[in-house]
Amino acid sequence: MAQVNFNGVKKSYGEVTVIEKLDLDIENEEFMVLVGPSGCGKSTALRMIAGLEEITDGTVSIGDRVVNDLPPKERDIAMVFQSYALYPHMSVRQNLEFGLRLKKTPQAEIDQRVNKAAEILGITPYLDRRPKHLSGGQRQRVAVGRAIVRNPSVFLFDEPLSNLDAKLRVQMRAEISKLQKRLKTTTVYVTHDQVEAMTMGDRIAILKDGDLQQVGSPLAVYREPANMFVASFIGTPPMNLVPAKITDGGLAIEGKTFNLAVPEQWRSRLAGFEGREVVVGIRPEHLFASPDSVAGEKGSLEVQVEVVEPLGHENIVHGKLGEEFITATMDPQLSPSVGDQATMTVELAGLHLFDAKTEESLAGEAQP
Numbered sequence: 001m002a003q004v005n006f007n008g009v010k011k012s013y014g015e016v017t018v019i020e021k022l023d024l025d026i027e028n029e030e031f032m033v034l035v036g037p038s039g040c041g042k043s044t045a046l047r048m049i050a051g052l053e054e055i056t057d058g059t060v061s062i063g064d065r066v067v068n069d070l071p072p073k074e075r076d077i078a079m080v081f082q083s084y085a086l087y088p089h090m091s092v093r094q095n096l097e098f099g100l101r102l103k104k105t106p107q108a109e110i111d112q113r114v115n116k117a118a119e120i121l122g123i124t125p126y127l128d129r130r131p132k133h134l135s136g137g138q139r140q141r142v143a144v145g146r147a148i149v150r151n152p153s154v155f156l157f158d159e160p161l162s163n164l165d166a167k168l169r170v171q172m173r174a175e176i177s178k179l180q181k182r183l184k185t186t187t188v189y190v191t192h193d194q195v196e197a198m199t200m201g202d203r204i205a206i207l208k209d210g211d212l213q214q215v216g217s218p219l220a221v222y223r224e225p226a227n228m229f230v231a232s233f234i235g236t237p238p239m240n241l242v243p244a245k246i247t248d249g250g251l252a253i254e255g256k257t258f259n260l261a262v263p264e265q266w267r268s269r270l271a272g273f274e275g276r277e278v279v280v281g282i283r284p285e286h287l288f289a290s291p292d293s294v295a296g297e298k299g300s301l302e303v304q305v306e307v308v309e310p311l312g313h314e315n316i317v318h319g320k321l322g323e324e325f326i327t328a329t330m331d332p333q334l335s336p337s338v339g340d341q342a343t344m345t346v347e348l349a350g351l352h353l354f355d356a357k358t359e360e361s362l363a364g365e366a367q368p
């Protein structure tokens with residue numbers, strides 16, 4: 001068991017700096033997800049923990065040890081890749097045994113660990129098969145099994161589910177979460193998929209261009225995104241972001257084609273913000289087809305409906321609010337139709353406000 005710490009970590013490839021300065025503390029037994037768009041430096045960060053990339057500056061620690069100069073095999077980690085990286089000419093059992101044999105583990109212990117991992121992962125019937133005779137999901141289980149048998153201090157996962165179809169991905173997502181809860185091994189899991197991040201992480205760390213944007217529990221990040229990038233990255237469909245201005249002495253949010261009252265939780269805090277250019281964040285689920293659906297404070301937006309996507313349990317309604325695109329998720333019974341000029345009710349308690357220039361949430365700035 002071990003915590004993992006990035007302290008002022010920088011990573012450059014020659015002239016190009018991919019990570020400027022990363023500070024991140026992953027707790028013992030924690031499931032931490034690193035999430036962000038492709039190319040933001042997630043794999044690079046993970047590979048520095050694994051010892052597969054040199055660290056340009058700063059330190060990475062596992063447990064109480066700075067591991068910058070420690071070779072991968074001495075770091076007590078196990079990594080699972082998107083590509084599975086199984087040995088094709090070996091049986092499943094041989095694949096699972098391989099790392100332990102290298103470490104000269106006694107055969108009785110190898111058997112015991114392999115059998116137990118196979119049982120946990122439900123791959124006992126396939127132990128004598130070669131990887132090419134397995135389905136994608138089974139191969140992924142073998143790859144995970146190979147990490148488990150080594151009983152490491154830290155699991156590292158790099159987009160392990162990306163090659164699986166949607167249904168299997170959901171299933172494996174739950175299996176890996178369950179497994180981690182059972183083994184309690186500190187885990188760093190990399191994905192570009194925000195749903196995977198939200199559903200699996202104890203906490204998630206959101207990266208953009210090598211910069212850490214926010215770290216927190218999935219719900220904290222969802223409810224209180226620190227900036228517009230996090231706001232639009234976390235949540236599907238993404239949060240609507242619409243330019244506006246604070247007017248009426250801090251009591252109104254005025255856009256080109258709408259006017260909303262500042263919700264109660266913001267009211268006493270925005271007095272000094274008169275005239276401030278802001279961006280209003282409205283989650284699609286905070287827009288309703290009928291005012292009756294909102295119990296608390298509400299406002300309204302006039303939306304020209306352009307596309308309606310029926311998902312069965314809800315409709316995703318896309319339209320224009322003046323020049324701005326707007327997405328709402330709505331009850332199919334009440335949903336407007338394509339071509340409608342719909343009056344959508346906004347649940348004001350769900351509003352977010354960002355500074356138009358810095359793109360940071362005003363929540364950190366506004367004075368109660």
Ligand SMILES: Nc1ncnc2c1ncn2[C@@H]1O[C@H](COP(=O)(O)OP(=O)(O)O)[C@@H](O)[C@H]1O
Nearest residue numbers: 013016018036037038039040041042043044045
């Ligand atoms: N060996 C390398 N040499 C030069 N640039 C690299 C190398 N590996 C990764 N990069 C660059 O570093 C950035 C981050 O890459 P990576 O960590 O793989 O991103 P992610 O895993 O988030 O998609 C990308 O811009 C990528 O092109």
Ligand SMILES: [Mg+2]
Nearest residue numbers: 039042043044
């Ligand atoms: Mg990657």
